[in-house]
Amino acid sequence: MIRIIVDSGCDIPQELLDEGDVKIDVVPLNLQIEDKNYVDDEDLDIDNYLKTMTDSKATAHTSAPSPGSFLSRFVGEESIFAVTLSSALSGTYNSAMMAKQMYLDDIGQKFIHVFDSLSASVGETIIALKIREFAKNNIPEMEIVEAINKHIGNIRTFFILDRYDNLVKTGRINPTVAKLASMLSIKPICKGTKEGALALAGKAKGFKKAINSLIALILEEKLDFENRTLAISHVKCIEKAVYFKEQIIKKINFKEILIVEARGVIVTYAHNAGIVIAY
Numbered sequence: 001m002i003r004i005i006v007d008s009g010c011d012i013p014q015e016l017l018d019e020g021d022v023k024i025d026v027v028p029l030n031l032q033i034e035d036k037n038y039v040d041d042e043d044l045d046i047d048n049y050l051k052t053m054t055d056s057k058a059t060a061h062t063s064a065p066s067p068g069s070f071l072s073r074f075v076g077e078e079s080i081f082a083v084t085l086s087s088a089l090s091g092t093y094n095s096a097m098m099a100k101q102m103y104l105d106d107i108g109q110k111f112i113h114v115f116d117s118l119s120a121s122v123g124e125t126i127i128a129l130k131i132r133e134f135a136k137n138n139i140p141e142m143e144i145v146e147a148i149n150k151h152i153g154n155i156r157t158f159f160i161l162d163r164y165d166n167l168v169k170t171g172r173i174n175p176t177v178a179k180l181a182s183m184l185s186i187k188p189i190c191k192g193t194k195e196g197a198l199a200l201a202g203k204a205k206g207f208k209k210a211i212n213s214l215i216a217l218i219l220e221e222k223l224d225f226e227n228r229t230l231a232i233s234h235v236k237c238i239e240k241a242v243y244f245k246e247q248i249i250k251k252i253n254f255k256e257i258l259i260v261e262a263r264g265v266i267v268t269y270a271h272n273a274g275i276v277i278a279y
Helices: 046-055 067-074 092-106 122-136 141-154 165-169 175-184 207-220 238-248 264-270
Strands: 002-007 024-027 030-033 036-039 061-063 079-084 112-116 157-160 186-192 198-205 229-234 256-261 275-278
Touching: 002 067, 002 092, 002 122, 024 067, 030 046, 030 264, 046 264, 061 264, 067 079, 067 092, 079 092, 079 122, 079 141, 092 112, 112 141, 122 141, 122 229, 122 256, 122 275, 157 207, 186 207, 198 207, 207 238, 229 238, 238 256, 238 275, 264 275
Parallel strands: 002 024, 002 079, 079 112, 229 256
Antiparallel strands: 030 036, 030 061, 157 186, 157 275, 186 198, 229 275
């Protein structure tokens, strides 16, 4: 038996967590705005969290789960595959690796593999669902590791946001990008790099033009789209996610398209009306 562990940087709905025999567990990150602390789990009120973040002049922060949070989920007879936020963006990968070593040192030997997603949000979602697909097909553990490592290297992640405040304040994006956006009403199109960091991929004036530019960037690579899942995460803007889906299916035939809502970690950085895509 196999169990998949993700952190709450992974935007995945409850129905997909519970689907099938291979379960996916979520280890929540911790969120903080001034002196208010939140746990990014199923009980987090995203609307209230967004309001508090918008009303506060302070920077909202996220912090990685403790190794113990992962360790408690590693216990059991199942083989473990864990998928974490990019190690370039969060300490979650290090926590999961420490938990793995603690388990092997103090509890016993079992199969535990931790993947650095080199991504976030639906980039993690795609990885977790691919592991589940392999597990359902009884692919051997080390073959899954090899295939997923290759898969991670081929995943593309992009995002278009209305606000970049927190990404700038926490040093995750160049302040020039945010200044450009606010001064000229330009929507920067950002991407995840192969190293798991963030970079500017393009820009356009207005959301619809940004979508067109993003689709053009996707088409340039001429990938095997018919064998890929496109996942779209949104922060309280389902209409933007649907619009993007409607536009992209006119030009690209993805195997499957998922639309999900962002969890607290991605809300913290994407803010209201942001979308993140991965394929």
